[in-house]
Amino acid sequence: MSLNGLPAKNQLWAPFGCLAVCNIAVLSLLYYYMRPVYLVTPSRVVLTQHSFTKKLDGASGEGRELTIEKVILLWNMPIRSSYPKILDPTRCENCIITRNRSALAYSDAVVFNFRGIRNPEDLPARSEHKPNQVFVWMCRESPKTTLHSYKYDLKNLTNVFNWTMTYRLDSDVFYPYVEMLHRMHDEKRLYNTSTVNVPADFVDLVYSDVDSLMAKKKYLVAWVVGNCGGTAGAQFRMMIVNKLMRAGLRIDRFGSCFKGRPFPPYRSEEAHQRLAEYKFYLAFENTRGCREYVTYKFWKNAIFSGAVPIVWGSSKEDIARLAPKHSFIHLEDFQTSADLVEYLKYLDLNDTAYREFFAWRESELSSEHTAAGDDWIFSTGEALGFCKLCRMLHADRNRSGVGETLRRKSIKSLRHWWYGSEKDTCLSST
Structure with a gap:
């Protein structure tokens, strides 16, 4: 209200402003679909x-x-x-x-x-x-x-x-x-x-040149996650990660689950470049045991970005049916968290052994490769x-x-x- 008890000018025009905004929103939706x-x-x-x-x-x-x-x-x-x-x-x-x-x-x-x-x-x-x-x-x-x-x-x-x-x-x-x-x-x-x-x-896949890919590596393990525990699978994978960290594995964790650790959108070039600096990526799904359920965590965040995926969720047999040979590490192969941590530390210190996970890039991502x-x-x-x-x-x-x-x-x-x-x-x- 104005000082004289009458509606102020901006209050008089407010309903028309709201109507205009609503009309614009409707027209925008119509344009999107048409x-x-x-x-x-x-x-x-x-x-x-x-x-x-x-x-x-x-x-x-x-x-x-x-x-x-x-x-x-x-x-x-x-x-x-x-x-x-x-x-x-x-x-x-x-x-x-x-x-x-x-x-x-x-x-x-x-x-x-x-x-x-x-x-x-x-x-x-x-x-x-x-x-x-x-x-x-x-x-x-x-x-x-x-x-x-x-x-x-x-x-x-x-x-x-x-x-x-x-x-x-x-x-x-x-x-x-x-x-x-x-x-x-x-x-x-x-x-x-x-x-x-x-x-x-x-x-x-950008990185068929394994030498250039190896030269990018600065860090060990990355994990980007937004589902902190909304499903049983999400809770279980968080428990696995905590066990790995207690066993001595350094994991750089990003996403909304970790305060002050934002990460670029997963489709962005910035996210791709960031993950390329890591040797390994935790491709942990939010469900366990569902047939051939292998999401962008494996294909985009790991394989496309040039990190070796560490897999949990789908069975090793399912992953092997889809992924290039010797391109991933599966939790099924390790009896304890400590066993996996020990193996990752070994690969971190042994470039020759780590490079074997990229052999498929040199053999299969070439114009000479026709067997597949x-x-x-x-x-x-x-x-x-x-x-x-x-x-x-x-x-x-x-x-x-x-x-x-x-x-x-x-x-x-x-x-x-x-x-x-x-x-x-x-x-x-x-």
Whole structure:
């Protein structure tokens, strides 16, 4: 109020200011979901508006270099979730990825994030489907997390989805966390005007030069963590770390769990450069015993950054199926914390023995290496995640070199598929 008892000018205008801010927020959200999608080829950028008319059927467009034949709709992808903004058409085939739900009638695949999908009623009505449209259930969390943290028993989701898209090898669409490195590689190759430093046959892991990688090493062990004990697995790994420190291991701990020890975002170049200075990284998951659950902690924070991962969470057998040979250290190989600490101290003093963990970088990350074939985890011929999904959608055209079989099926029991093959150590609430 003003001194004379009347509302002050700023109070009179306050409601209009609030209304303006609210309108701007709504318009921003509308723009986000209705914005154009940019499709990138190695030589140019093609802009396609979300009109979903004849252009999606390959109609003429001035200077068009892509025939857009398949549409992937992300129905309920969380805003902060990452996904490829572009797909390399030379290995993934041609697909457009959109969040715009008005594309439902034209979409070849509809991808549903597990969050928010508890019953068939949470999905669009079948009458709205395009013929032969594929419903895909996508999940990047472990079964332990979906069961106990999100309380998803999945019992009502029978004969609802056609394909699964997860990090597990038995998924229809294999979507492991190492896919982020493939995506980074594609973006570098497609966005950069010069591709002279981007390898063609394998994912660019930066450090194929082991001598330069060894020269960066200044410290012993790093650990970045944000889940301090919100799950049983997080509590257990914290206990393991405390035991290692009591056994004499120096661990540089970073993240919100440790006061005054912030760390750059894990996708940032600064984080990558910081971790490259460490010989080892604690790739400890927040769940234990879940099949093939190997996250960015292993692939991005350790392997990509040039640190040797020390692994806990997934079994050694699971890691060995996915990772390069002799590229990691697993806690299963040591009876006590003291045994592991003694081994790490030995490696710290013995460069020859430590360097053996990088032998795969020199032998397999080279243009001469062909033995691994297209199914090697770092081969650019290996299609993962949305790249594989795009290939599968094109497989019905019987194009040579696609190498995928399009399967129309219905998953009778998603609950049985997701939870039925897991061990008790994965599904236990403790």
